[in-house]
Amino acid sequence: MYGMIHRAVRQMVFDELGEDAWLALEQKLDIGPSELLTGMVYDDALTIAIISEASARLNLSIDACLFEFGRYWIKYAERGPLAAIMNFTGQNLGSFIENLDRLHLAVSAAMPGVRLPSFTTISSAPGHLLVEYRSDRTGMEQFVTGLFDGLLTRFHATGDVTIAEHKASSIIFEIRYQDGI
Amino acid sequence: MLLTFSDQQIASLLPAYLHVDRSMIITAMGPAVRDHLPDIRIGMRCTDAFDFVHMDMDQFFDGTQDVKPVRLIARRGTMSLFGAAVFHEHGCLLAVRHALSEESMNSGSLHLSDFGHGDPVVLSTMLISLQRAMLEESQATAIELAAERERNAKVLERTSRVAGYLGHDFNNLLSIIRLNTDRLLRKFGDDEKISNLAHIIQETAARGSDITQSLMTLSQQQTDTLLPITIDDLIRGNDTFLNTVVGAGIEFDIDLQAGTAESVISYNGLLNCIINLLINAREAMPHGGRIALSTSITRGLVTSRSDGSDPEPGAYVAIRIADSGSGMSEALLSRAFEPLFSSKPNGTGLGLASVRDFAVEMGGDVWLESQAGEGTTVYLHLPLANPSAEAQKENEVGQSAQAPDDGARRILLVEDEPYALEALAEMLEAEGYSVTPCESGDQAMRALEQQSYHLLLTDIVMPGQDGTEIARQANLGQPSIKTILMSGYVPDSASLEPGWMFLRKPTDSNELLRLIASAF
Numbered sequence: 001m002y003g004m005i006h007r008a009v010r011q012m013v014f015d016e017l018g019e020d021a022w023l024a025l026e027q028k029l030d031i032g033p034s035e036l037l038t039g040m041v042y043d044d045a046l047t048i049a050i051i052s053e054a055s056a057r058l059n060l061s062i063d064a065c066l067f068e069f070g071r072y073w074i075k076y077a078e079r080g081p082l083a084a085i086m087n088f089t090g091q092n093l094g095s096f097i098e099n100l101d102r103l104h105l106a107v108s109a110a111m112p113g114v115r116l117p118s119f120t121t122i123s124s125a126p127g128h129l130l131v132e133y134r135s136d137r138t139g140m141e142q143f144v145t146g147l148f149d150g151l152l153t154r155f156h157a158t159g160d161v162t163i164a165e166h167k168a169s170s171i172i173f174e175i176r177y178q179d180g181i
Numbered sequence: 182m183l184l185t186f187s188d189q190q191i192a193s194l195l196p197a198y199l200h201v202d203r204s205m206i207i208t209a210m211g212p213a214v215r216d217h218l219p220d221i222r223i224g225m226r227c228t229d230a231f232d233f234v235h236m237d238m239d240q241f242f243d244g245t246q247d248v249k250p251v252r253l254i255a256r257r258g259t260m261s262l263f264g265a266a267v268f269h270e271h272g273c274l275l276a277v278r279h280a281l282s283e284e285s286m287n288s289g290s291l292h293l294s295d296f297g298h299g300d301p302v303v304l305s306t307m308l309i310s311l312q313r314a315m316l317e318e319s320q321a322t323a324i325e326l327a328a329e330r331e332r333n334a335k336v337l338e339r340t341s342r343v344a345g346y347l348g349h350d351f352n353n354l355l356s357i358i359r360l361n362t363d364r365l366l367r368k369f370g371d372d373e374k375i376s377n378l379a380h381i382i383q384e385t386a387a388r389g390s391d392i393t394q395s396l397m398t399l400s401q402q403q404t405d406t407l408l409p410i411t412i413d414d415l416i417r418g419n420d421t422f423l424n425t426v427v428g429a430g431i432e433f434d435i436d437l438q439a440g441t442a443e444s445v446i447s448y449n450g451l452l453n454c455i456i457n458l459l460i461n462a463r464e465a466m467p468h469g470g471r472i473a474l475s476t477s478i479t480r481g482l483v484t485s486r487s488d489g490s491d492p493e494p495g496a497y498v499a500i501r502i503a504d505s506g507s508g509m510s511e512a513l514l515s516r517a518f519e520p521l522f523s524s525k526p527n528g529t530g531l532g533l534a535s536v537r538d539f540a541v542e543m544g545g546d547v548w549l550e551s552q553a554g555e556g557t558t559v560y561l562h563l564p565l566a567n568p569s570a571e572a573q574k575e576n577e578v579g580q581s582a583q584a585p586d587d588g589a590r591r592i593l594l595v596e597d598e599p600y601a602l603e604a605l606a607e608m609l610e611a612e613g614y615s616v617t618p619c620e621s622g623d624q625a626m627r628a629l630e631q632q633s634y635h636l637l638l639t640d641i642v643m644p645g646q647d648g649t650e651i652a653r654q655a656n657l658g659q660p661s662i663k664t665i666l667m668s669g670y671v672p673d674s675a676s677l678e679p680g681w682m683f684l685r686k687p688t689d690s691n692e693l694l695r696l697i698a699s700a701f
Binding site for chain 1: 322
């Protein structure tokens with residue numbers, strides 16, 4: 001995955017456990033700032049190793065860590081240099097998810113070699129969304145669940161995100177929510 | 182080709198589109214107009230809702246063009262749309278889009294849904310925004326990398342300092358063992374058993390010395406032994422190897438005229454310099470040519486003095502290496518000694534820079550003369566250890582009165598380790614020298630006030646005044662005194678002056694005696 005993700009994991013560990021915990025993780029994995037370059041695409045194995053180490057230090061299972069990281073990624077993106085792009089992508093949950101592929105198109109143009117997932121809204125009704133997720137990566141379901149959960153918080157909504165169906169080449173997520181005030 | 186699109190399809194491609202009839206009445210509009218300009222309704226006159234910039238509306242439907250560029254500004258608010266007016270039989274499609282900037286992205290006034298799929302303006306504006314975000318993070322990463330490098334440098338510096346001090350302490354102990362074993366051999370060497378045991382101890386101390394050498398490497402100690410070396414002998418002794426460095430296809434002439442003149446230098450240091458200069462000369466002549474290496478004795482100004490005093494004339498051994506290669510332009514010549522600068526595609530830029538560092542450290546100088554197409558000549562000057570009779574006469578006016586002239590060969594010996602001091606004093610006295618042993622800088626200063634000495638032999642790292650400070654004071658008070666420093670560790674604070682000899686601990690008695698003999 002790309003370095004932006006590594007930076008976000010680092011910030012999450014910083015926020016939750018402090019700088020020393022991250023430095024210990026860096027030492028264990030023998031990584032440093034050169035593995036945190038935003039525009040660089042790194043081997044997925046490295047990303048998984050980082051998340052795995054972070055989960056051990058946060059005392060979470062890897063799935064729980066991925067979920068928390070998905071939630072954290074939304075917070076991280078909206079408070080950093082990506083805030084303008086987040087604002088531009090959508091003004092509510094439905095339009096944001098609807099426009100994710102267009103956002104990813106721009107990211108792909110900026111970072112050749114990046115492999116980004118695709119999100120298609122297959123059903124949209126008030127308080128209910130069915131979104132089809134496609135990716136050439138596996139094992140990221142909990143991360144995506146966390147992302148949608150983070151988006152609910154971003155748009156002041158409450159609700160649940162569940163996996164409705166595992167298809168051969170995609171996963172259907174169901175989001176039931178109530179808009180907040 | 183005739184294509185028909187539904188309102189929905191047009192809205193997907195151009196969410197801010199408008200359609201007007203030939204009376205300029207709005208008959209349809211896209212969601213991005215409805216969302217941002219709720220006052221505008223179908224059935225309104227378009228010119229009541231928008232100003233058409235630089236457009237004569239009386240001639241809007243003049244029928245001479247199928248497509249016209251248009252820019253619309255909403256009469257209420259600040260909304261601006263631009264694009265094209267596409268005319269047809271019943272009216273006109275205003276295929277326009279919102280103007281997008283980073284500012285409007287930041288403010289959140291416009292969203293992706295306000296633009297059509299594949300709109301290149303969106304893609305490029307997002308690209309700029311993403312790249313700006315990446316640039317910000319890259320700057321943060323650069324700062325982090327610099328901070329990490331600083332952290333690592335500090336750890337390395339601490340480690341190297343600890344290694345240096347450890348090496349120093351070990352070397353002192355090994356030096357005491359070695360000197361006292363030599364002492365044992367001198368006194369009881371005829372006894373076979375004692376002699377065997379002493380050799381075992383010597384051998385073990387030598388192995389210990391190898392270990393401390395590793396610690397010294399870790400502490401980045403690079404001070405080589407500094408001895409008076411006959412430069413012509415050094416070149417003569419390595420001429421076969423130097424010929425190999427120059428290689429076939431290049432004529433290599435050596436003309437040595439410095440005779441027995443010596444410089445106090447590092448043997449390996451000078452050999453490395455000569456090799457570096459020969460490699461540079463060879464690489465300037467890819468198609469062959471001629472290199473001339475010569476030595477002579479010359480006079481000039483001493484260029485490097487730590488006390489900041491004005492340069493004084495001195496005698497040098499001059500080494501000259503001239504090639505018949507491509508030479509250098511003035512611009513290249515001015516940067517030739519710059520570290521990391523190289524005119525060669527695979528050059529490191531370290532060769533000439535290291536030659537200059539060596540020359541300056543040894544109290545000498547190096548410079549180049551070159552012209553494009555006319556070859557290059559390098560001059561490396563190193564101060565003479567024992568100026569020739571004529572030079573010496575000129576150089577030592579007013580100093581000879583201070584040298585002891587009673588026939589005694591007086592040595593001021595300073596060493597804070599009592600066992601090493603005792604062993605050294607005994608060894609030197611046995612060789613016929615008159616030795617004043619001192620355990621500290623204070624004692625040495627008092628001794629210097631009372632008597633003149635031929636030679637100062639001092640340890641470097643000692644409590645209170647270190648050996649280099651003692652040597653500086655001694656040279657100031659008695660300019661004719663020769664100086665030999667010994668240490669297992671030279672701290673950064675202790676810089677050696679050109680002309681001082683340096684011997685690495687653990688001290689080898691025979692080497693020390695040879696060095697002392699050469700100083701008289």
